[in-house]
Amino acid sequence: MKKFLALLLCLMMAFCLVACENKKNNNNNDDDDGEGGGASKKSSVSFYVNYNSVKIELGADAKAVLSALGTPKRTDDQGECGGLGRVTKYVYASLELFTLNNGKTETVDGIKLLDDAVKCPEGVGIGSASADVLKACGSNPTNKSDTGITYTSGSKNLIFSLRDGAVSGIEYKVISTKK
Amino acid sequence: MKKRIIISVAALLVICVLLSLLQMLVMPKYTDNKEGALVSEYYDEAGDHDLIFVGDCEVYESFVPAYLWEKYGISSYVRGSAQQLVWQSYYLLEETLRYETPKAVVFNVMALKYGEPQREAYNRMTLDGMRWSTSKVGAIRASMTEEESFVEYVFPLLRFHSRITELTPDDFRYAFRDNKVSHSGYLMQTGVKPQTDFSEGRAEVDYTIDENAWKYLDMMRELCDDKGIELILVKAPTNSWMYWWHDEWEAQVDSYAERHGLSYYNFIPLADEMGIDWSTDTYDAGAHLNVYGAEKLTEYFGQILTEKHGLADRSAEAELAKSWDARLEKYYEERNK
Known part of the structure; x- marks a missing residue:
């Protein structure tokens, strides 16, 4: 028994x-830094920008980046539903930096370029022709349409918005999908 | 031999009871994140609603059943939950229809932006509160992320046993009784934090609404059709950079509604008309309405429901009115605290 x-x-x-x-x-x-997102979601583009000699990389610890960038023009923060985290937007002259705070860590969740003063490490920026984007970042993006070109690696995305064949917006963004 | 069998069965029962008690203790009680307690509250009030809301935070923070009753005599309930995905709305609706058959169902379209499961924490907030049925099984199967397993939903102790070292007094207080947080599914927020940033939202990789989202919206529509229920689509008036409703999504939803003869109300451009003031009617800088904004929207929508969708004023029904009077009293008690 x-x-x-x-x-x-x-x-x-x-x-x-x-x-x-x-x-x-x-x-x-x-x-694992989101790099294991499957063969179809690999990209050779870099998921960072250099701004005022500060390297801002998606997924990096936000504290050091914010400290190096100095005081932003303004900030705005909004909570995720259910109190699971907060996203803060830091607005600088030529870019907006988004951070995600999950209560334990604050990481760089997104970077939105506001003008052509900042360029991607590949050399393209707002105003570049879409053909130049494909030439600089690779001719096999994850998504391509008349209104946008996207490069993805794991959970990291580089999104070019297009208008009349030219880049009208650039955003780096972490999107976690786990299925 | 017989004695041994009896002892064995008794021992097994004791172990099962102890494990059940342990499970009740370690399950999250959502006393801080009240959104997690919403789904389970429905069963106490199930039945006799003419209108059911399903959807994400934009329903449980935007539509106030108590106020809808007070102003129009419409009996309603909000079956919302945090980041409720379309398939969860479908299964929650399917489950709700086991308890009652409303005249209309309102679905908030924001969740259509998601085509696949997102986060376990959100899944738990919706699924753990559902009573066991084939609807719950379907909801779990449709919602699980790769890191989740079905058995952990059947025996949540397997998932939450590590909480044993971080139990709080609330875990003991609410182990055997629910902590009621809503007013017929509406989660009240009385704070005020003005919206000061009206900039557009962040870019999306792909603006095409995923086929999986359409599939479950189709299923919801067919379910309503089968039961003679009118399905109404809405988009809450909130539109902050964090939860931005893109024009591309609007065009697709608009087209879907037209194709299937559904009414669709996008309240974003109607916010001024209903009197919403973004300096006083939001508690989190424009992401969600507070109670003052929600009352304005509810009053505005109530008129539409009465005039265009034939939802009747039932305030003359004594039994129902008595039940709603009690709910209204609790509503104003918290609102005017």
Whole structure:
């Protein structure tokens, strides 16, 4: 009888531990910088910009970046539904920086270029021709239409908005999809 | 031999009871993130509603059933939850129709932007509160991210056992009873934080609404058709940079509504007309309405529901009125605190 109960308890504990192990494994996958997004979601573009000699990279710790950039012109923050995090927008002269604070860490969640004073490391910026974007960033973007060109690597995205064949907006953005 | 069997069964029962108690203790109680407690509250008030709202935060922060009753005598309930995805709205509606058959269902279209499961934390806020049924099973299967497993929804202890080291007094207080947070599904916010930034939202990789989202909207429409219920599409008047409603999405929803003969109300351009003041009617800088803004929207929409959708004033029905009087009293108690 005692052996039976001991066996039962052992089985249940093992069951719980297995669940924990699975969760840990999956968490590790989440932490891999989003680069494991599958072969179809690889890109050779760089997911950072240099602004006032500060390198701003998607997914990087926001504290150091914000400190290096200095005081923004203004900020605005909005919470995610259900209190799961806050997104803050820091507005500088030529770009907007978005950070995501999940209560433990604050990371760079997005960068929106506001004018042609800042260019992508590939050399294109607002006003560039769409053909130049394809030439500089690669001719096989993840998405391409008359209104936009997107390059994706894992959860990181570089989105060019187009108007009349020219770049009208540039945004770097983290989009986490986990299915 | 018989004695041994009895002891074994008794031992098993004791273990099951202990594990159940442990599970109740470690399950999140959502006393801080009240949104997680919304779904389970429906069952206490289920039945006799002429109007059901389904959707994300833009329904449970925008439409006030108590106020709709007070102004128009329309009996309604909001089955909303944080980042409720279209398939979750479908299964919640399917489940709701086991309890009652409303005359109309209102779905807020913001969730159409998502074509696939997003985050476990949001899934939990919607799914854990549902009672077990084939609808819940369907909702779980449609919602799970890769890192989730079905068995963890059946036995949440497997998922939340690590909370045993971080239990708070609320975990004990609400282990066996619910912490009621809503007013017929409406989550009240009385704070004021003006919207000062009216800039456009962030770019999207692809503005095409995903086929999976359309699929579940189709299913919702067909479900309503089968039951003789009118499906109404709405977009709440909020439009902040964080939750921006893109013109490309608007065009697709507009076209869908026209194709299927559905009424669709985008309240964004009507905010001025209904008197919403973004310096006083939002509690989080424009992302959501506070109670003052929600009342304005509810009053505006109530008139549309009465005049164009034939939802009747039932305030003369004594039993129903008595039930709503009690709900109204609680509503104003919190509103005027």
